[in-house]
Amino acid sequence: MIDFIRSKRYLLNIILAVIAIGVEYYYTTCETSCSYLRGDIFNIGLQYIGIAFMIAVIVLSITKKDLLILVLLSAGVGIEIYLVAFQIWFNTYCIYCLIFGGVLATQFLINFDRNRWKAALFFMLAALIIFPIMFHGSVTPSYAADEVTPPTFGKGPTQVRLYTDYFCPPCRAMEPKLEPVLLELAKKDLITLAFIDTPFYQYSSMYAKYFLYAMHVKKDIDAALSTRNVLIAAATQNVRDTARLEEALRSKAAAFRVFDTKPILDVYGTLLQSDKIESTPTCVIEKSGKKELYIGATNIVSALEKLRK
Numbered sequence: 001m002i003d004f005i006r007s008k009r010y011l012l013n014i015i016l017a018v019i020a021i022g023v024e025y026y027y028t029t030c031e032t033s034c035s036y037l038r039g040d041i042f043n044i045g046l047q048y049i050g051i052a053f054m055i056a057v058i059v060l061s062i063t064k065k066d067l068l069i070l071v072l073l074s075a076g077v078g079i080e081i082y083l084v085a086f087q088i089w090f091n092t093y094c095i096y097c098l099i100f101g102g103v104l105a106t107q108f109l110i111n112f113d114r115n116r117w118k119a120a121l122f123f124m125l126a127a128l129i130i131f132p133i134m135f136h137g138s139v140t141p142s143y144a145a146d147e148v149t150p151p152t153f154g155k156g157p158t159q160v161r162l163y164t165d166y167f168c169p170p171c172r173a174m175e176p177k178l179e180p181v182l183l184e185l186a187k188k189d190l191i192t193l194a195f196i197d198t199p200f201y202q203y204s205s206m207y208a209k210y211f212l213y214a215m216h217v218k219k220d221i222d223a224a225l226s227t228r229n230v231l232i233a234a235a236t237q238n239v240r241d242t243a244r245l246e247e248a249l250r251s252k253a254a255a256f257r258v259f260d261t262k263p264i265l266d267v268y269g270t271l272l273q274s275d276k277i278e279s280t281p282t283c284v285i286e287k288s289g290k291k292e293l294y295i296g297a298t299n300i301v302s303a304l305e306k307l308r309k
Contacts, residue, residue: 014061023100024047039083153192153224156185160307181305183222190307226252
């Protein structure tokens with residue numbers, strides 16, 4: 001069996017390398033712990049280095065350069081040992097990174113030559129020693145304690161939860177009338193405002209995530225309203241994919257940073273149920289233990305205008 005595997009090692013190297021390249025691609029879409037594990041060498045992201053590494057494995061396998069394949073994979077194993085230890089140390093794991101490491105280790109075992117074990121060990125240890133010198137890595141915790149709740153604006157005694165949807169025409173029509181009122185109330189600390197994006201349309205959840213991504217970079221009422229305007233414009237143009245949505249945000253200088261939004265979206269779901277939200281736009285105003293619900297643009301603007309007085 002071992003002899004059969006070794007006889008097919010070039011083909012297996014190529015197949016595994018293609019799988020590893022695919023894994024590195026999907027790494028860039030990761031929004032959980034992977035998005036907090038960051039590493040580079042001379043400002044080149046590890047995912048790109050990993051792709052280049054596997055392309056080299058493919059080329060060497062096609063040309064059947066046994067010694068160079070073993071040297072490259074041995075160095076790769078040394079690097080993976082360090083990267084796995086890095087994840088263990090910070091207790092933050094990326095499934096894509098671990099799969100890539102598993103693929104690389106499998107390639108190493110397939111190509112290992114006992115007659116060249118000294119060369120394999122030398123390059124493995126050399127990589128393990130040299131790589132940390134060049135490597136720059138960081139781990140950002142997925143949440144600080146105050147980030148498990150939706151972002152809020154203002155520090156007033158009156159709680160205001162505004163339920164809207166970027167694809168909801170009445171919500172979009174209401175925004176220009178609402179902006180100056182919300183700016184004044186939040187900046188004067190008359191209210192504590194939370195924007196709760198609702199999942200009533202097919203792409204609403206994607207837009208809700210990008211609002212939170214933007215607030216993860218800059219959380220103030222001006223940035224919030226500006227970001228909402230960009231998202232509303234994108235929804236009006238029926239933007240349905242992340243690439244175009246990100247382009248729209250960047251074109252308006254709306255910075256964002258991807259992070260795990262699931263805990264906050266879970267809070268959104270809880271609030272939608274507890275406030276019994278059935279349509280948008282809806283506003284909940286909670287003051288002195290009393291909660292009132294306002295539905296429709298006219299009623300919402302009128303209710304918030306009264307809070308200015």
